[in-house]
Amino acid sequence: MSVLYVNGQRVEVPAGASVAAAIAQVTADFRRSVSGESRAPLCGMGICFECRVSIDGVAHRRSCMTPAEDGMQVQTDSGRLDRHAP
Amino acid sequence: MSSRCYDLIVIGAGIIGTSCADAAAAEGLRVAIVEPGPIGGGSTAAAMGHLVAMDDDPAELALTRYSLHEWELFASLPEAEFSRCGTLWVARNEAEARVIPARIARLGAAKVEAHAIDTQNLYELEPALAPGLYGGLLVPREAVVYPPRMALYLAQRAQSNGATLYAGRSASKLGHAAGTDQVLLDDGTQLSGPTLVATGCALPTLLPQLPMRARKGHLLITERYPGVLHHQLLELGYADSAHGDADSSVAFNVQPRPTGQILIGSSREFSATDSAVSPAMVRRMLERAFDFMPSLRQLQALRTWTGFRPTTPDGRPYLGAVPGQNKLWVAAGHEGLGVTTALGSARLMLDLLLGRTPAIDPAPYAPSRVIA
């Protein structure tokens, strides 16, 4: 079991889970496209880059390729937009 | 076989050729454009698209200033992706900064606004710069554009003014040396009329009498990181790299794209002739960039590519009539300033073609200077 944080929200996932799986517990909106559309994983295997999020402050990381680890801070585009909303 | 007659046949549809074709078509000339590859697909596609005044050669500065004025007409054109980020030249130490007053004076004489930047101001403008730098020179009105899209726009505008594009074809033979004005294309098509060769690095194929070397460069672009970089940044020693004769050199030269991406340069190599990306050259270029901006290390690189700058022996372009030829003209050899000076070069060429007095002195660019 790993405990991580997605847009500040505590998420538990089984050992070996991907960060993408953790995010999916919180939101279907992983990334905003250049024209502002909501996007989420498409290929599931590191090819399409639709699952990119910020992990521990590093932007553009593929959540489907990244194993979830205890204490990770994950931020989606929507999470960032919400936080900065007035 | 009968040939098709034009007032001007432009060979090569890079930023130079399309600028000339657009200017000629706008004047009402019947124009043909001949291009074997994509529009703006050569040096134009590889270029950074930085509209910058280099002040170490008065002739080049005059052409630049004339051209930058023309670029302002496209400042709100979506296809140009014109972004007025300004240029910030970075001095590492007091010794490097000593050239700043003279540069401000030269730029000022050419009516290019420029200011000295002290240490505190430097970090206010670009907080991500490495600690310990001294100051800089800000040229606030300079901008960046997207060259291949602009070339395509100019080609399309020329076509809407009546120009004919011979796409996917190249000029295989010019009759101008033999006193005709015939251009034979590789598919057998015959064109005739005054001809302007604007083929950049490929110039020797048609005009071997005009010396031209290809100077290879590498560029790299990152993912989108809006807000990390605000100005086009160059090291003050850039001109030494750009205009020196070292076989290979690198310089800190980074650009914020309107997308939020960061374009990282630059390298110069004379001896490299293949277009492959050299890992060693990319490494040298990036190490230089990290010296000035260490936080770049953590960013994601999306792509690297190479391009070739068409380089004449004296660094100035050939703009004018080809000596000893009938109605044959050339506009090529702008090295790293082709995008900056394209529009001014086109105006100059049109004035020469039509027998008018150009707005700037054309003598420094006359091709006759290299033909004994």
Next chain:
Amino acid sequence: MTLRFDVLIVGAGPAGLAAAQAAASHGARVGLLDAQARLGGQVWRHDVRHPAPGAARDAINALKQVTFLGQHQVIAAEPQRLLVETPQGAEHLSYATLILATGARELLLPFPGWTLPGVTGAGGLQALVKQAWPIAGKRVVVAGTGPLLLAAAATLRKHGAHLLGIVEQAPQSAVHAFARQLLHWPARAVQAVGLRARLAGVPYRFGSIVRHAYGEQQLGAIEIEDAHGKQRLDCDHLALGYGLLPNTELAQLLGCALDYGTPEQASAHPHVIVDRLLRTSVADVYAAGEACGIGGLAAARIEGAIAGHAAAGAEAAASALLPRRAKERRFASLLAKHFALDPRLHQLATPQTIICRCEDVTLSALDGFTDARAAKLATRCGMGACQGRICGSALAELGRFPRSGSRPPLFPARLSSLVQATPSLSDEISRSST
């Protein structure tokens, strides 16, 4: 740091695992790298909740004296060595021989709504679910073509998905003809029967395609079309698999010759050209499995073993396996024949449909372009993080234009990775000369 191997294998799926075992059996120093954290590749991807199939366990347990390098992404190639990125940094891996077991990815075809969250690849959703993507109780439609849909559906059901149906584009006659052929491959017939049993009660529709996905912020419904007309179906996930295409980018970067088919029968998706011992056109570089053309799991395992033996210099051991390879490749051609794509699938995208998902370029923006580079320069299509792997392959499949070539970095990479690695001797020379 530079690690040196006699045999370096890229890709730890069935082909790579078999190659590693075969090469190591001759005493070679073997490195096996993969971008994933665990062994198994896509088809044998580690499942966090369920045990691996017996064959996968056996292949993984059989590895002896092999260095596994997980989360190693190849980003550039130089003569006799690769530059790889890891979560910790970057390093060079040098090799005497290299085996490309880079596998395949799913062909993803654009259609209205395909960018909505909830629309995924079929193998893609299977992979996500194996790594704990929450699927229990979710309404899922699996659509596309071929037996891999059944395998994906079975995994999804095992993890608690509510399967609304399997939507197969091939007509029922083609699927039945394929099933009859399975009698010649008894092991596969048994697998197929097992899969059908695990999918008991799930509607299996033939000659049907998904035309449209609907939703605001995420998928809410799809439109299915068959011979009787169109039908709307509410669902949470649409898992689409229109077949696989070889991952050839690294091979291309290394300069290996690729097969684009013949002028009469051009292939939209190239594969690596190999000789009988699976040598590519580049010296000391071998390729095995899906990279050499889609052949399926069994072909990949045989080819991995052949390449592993050959790369370790054991030509006799490699040659002994050639008849089995021929048989498995015949099965693959059977699949291609019976599950050929319905031409309607190439017409689903409308002018407004986004093709390049990285840069949001629509199909109509690409009208008039006849090559990938010209389109990229004018529209940004293919300029994004996926480097054209999705849109470029889709446009090739739609018959617009072929994908453009590979350049480093092979995948987006940290800038530090491009400098961190140890400079080579030639770099030192070029540096000291300036």
